[in-house]
Amino acid sequence: MERARGRGAPKEPLILDAARTVFLRRGFGAAGVDEIAALAAISKVTLYKYFPSKELLFSAVVQRDIERAERVSDGHLDTLAATTDLPRDLRAFAREFVATVTGPDLLRMRRLVAAEAERFPDLARTWDERGRRRGLDTLRRLFGDLAERGLVAGDLDVAAEQFLWLLLAAPFNESLFTPAATPAPRDLDAHADAAVATFLAAYGRK
Amino acid sequence: MERARGRGAPKEPLILDAARTVFLRRGFGAAGVDEIAALAAISKVTLYKYFPSKELLFSAVVQRDIERAERVSDGHLDTLAATTDLPRDLRAFAREFVATVTGPDLLRMRRLVAAEAERFPDLARTWDERGRRRGLDTLRRLFGDLAERGLVAGDLDVAAEQFLWLLLAAPFNESLFTPAATPAPRDLDAHADAAVATFLAAYGRK
DNA sequence: CTCCATGAACTGAACTGTACAGTACTGCCA
DNA sequence: TGGCAGTACTGTACAGTTCAGTTCATGGAG
Structure with a gap:
């Protein structure tokens, strides 16, 4: 074309x-x-x-x-990799990450693509794979850096996936079944903090 | 009528x-x-x-x-609460839990209800709330018993929600965008084991 | 016990109405 | 003169209805 x-x-x-x-x-x-x-x-x-x-x-x-989503920049990844206070900086990163990925339009588009996955199977697979891969790549890179400094340890692929879902599963789920409501930023922050705490308990060192 | x-x-x-x-x-x-x-x-x-x-x-x-989903029994909850080897028994529970909730029909129905959430908002909300509450109640009850024996500690509401999503988020997500494929039981087991490991690292004691 | 009347529930198929994707046509403006 | 707006049109798909006739259970009469 x-x-x-x-x-x-x-x-x-x-x-x-x-x-x-x-x-x-x-x-x-x-x-x-x-x-x-x-x-x-x-x-x-x-x-x-x-x-x-x-x-x-x-x-x-x-x-x-x-394609647009793929052009979004990763933000403070470098500063985070060089952090001197991992819990604090990881919380900040997590909050920003969640806030970005749970923008109303993005959630609605995700719902829409999922709803039409039967009619547009390739589109749905592409959406999911590219989007998820992008998130996972970001997290893996970050955790790789942190692992080199001895701040985290464990299976980093699993860590990335678990962290991703700890952050996103709840808002994603809500957006599926309550399309109108947008989660309150305050709640999202608390949610992100809880995810960080659990993640650090499982994968953090020092 | x-x-x-x-x-x-x-x-x-x-x-x-x-x-x-x-x-x-x-x-x-x-x-x-x-x-x-x-x-x-x-x-x-x-x-x-x-x-x-x-x-x-x-x-x-x-x-x-x-309504049918609400009549499903909880299975081995009692034996698990009285466990002498929490990692082993929690893994078994998690595997069974995931396998149950990711049955093909259930996943497809979830997708369908989400897809029509705009047309049937009450139905969608009911589906989500009742289903999720049921899972969370089960987990909270379990963790409450374990907490009394000093085997887990922490905010049990948060623990239940995080454990739920560690178990379910990935298969739910896949079913949304790849409605045809059913996850292989082998992968699901490994997935459940990883969730248990992270959960115990964050909330386990002794 | 047999026979038929009765009425409710059902079938099958044709029909109606509507909504909407996609097209044809007419005329306008650059 | 060619691209576009505006509008009317076509074709189709499908939810819901209508209708003419069939099945079957019941029950009373012979």
Whole structure:
């Protein structure tokens, strides 16, 4: 699929934004192409020129989100690896990590992709693998650095996965079954702190 | 709505079974009432006599699953509370627990309920709360007994939630994005063992 | 015991109404 | 003159209904 369209105005991102909004609000099935076109202030015909079917449009929306997520920077990883107070700095990292990954749009998109996993199996697998791998890679790298300094020890792959789920499982679960509510940051911080405490008890040294 | 129907045969469970099968196979949207009726070997008219809409039928299916889940027994909790080798017995318990809660149908139903959480918000909340509360209650009771014997210590509510997610988050996540595959029991056992090890490192005593 | 009347529950198939993805067409503006 | 907006249209899929007829249990009459 070549990018040789829309000579004058690049309407593609505009359409994708509108589609994303409507898909997130209504889900794939209940989202109407008319509504997407209206929100993009574009005619349906033009929309179909860019994306020949609703399925392809949805795929494009999700693909773009996947690629965007991969460009997010890792933040304070270096300072954390050089920490002099691991519990404190790991708590700060964990809080930020959770807050990032539980942004409302991200949670809703995750729910949406999961809900349509039967219709878009490749998309769902890609979403999960790329996203999870990214989180795990970050954590493994961090724990590798910490292990070299003797601050943590154990199976670092398992450590990364357990830490990831200690942080994310509860908010992910809530977002699945209570799509409207966004978890309060305060609760999230406490949640992250508890995860850090358990993680350090199991894997921390010194 | 009185139960004074179907003098001869109680077709209600028959319809619910068929509906459950088709909903699990196709999802709510793609499931056709005709297919459900055909599978139940019943006419569409009869089906609508028992369940006046597809929505009500779906609700009834899920409600029944929720109630069924509440009748499952807790198994070896007593022997575990009186254990003389906590790591070994907790591993056995964890393996069985995970195996039970990650049965293919249960995972698929969870996915389905989450996917339709927008259309059936009460149903989704009920599913999540009742199911999670049941798991947490079981674990809290267990940890309470163990705490009295000095085998574990710490915030038992947090302990129960963390243990729950250490056990379930990974298989739940996989089932969301790869609905077809069922996790291999061997992997699940290893997964459960790792969760137990981390849990005991954080909360175990003696 | 047999026969038929009665009525409830059921079947099968055709039908209705609607919602919506995708298309065709007309005219506008650059 | 070519891309686009606006709108009306087409085709289809499917939830829910209607209807004409079938099955079957009951029960009373002969």
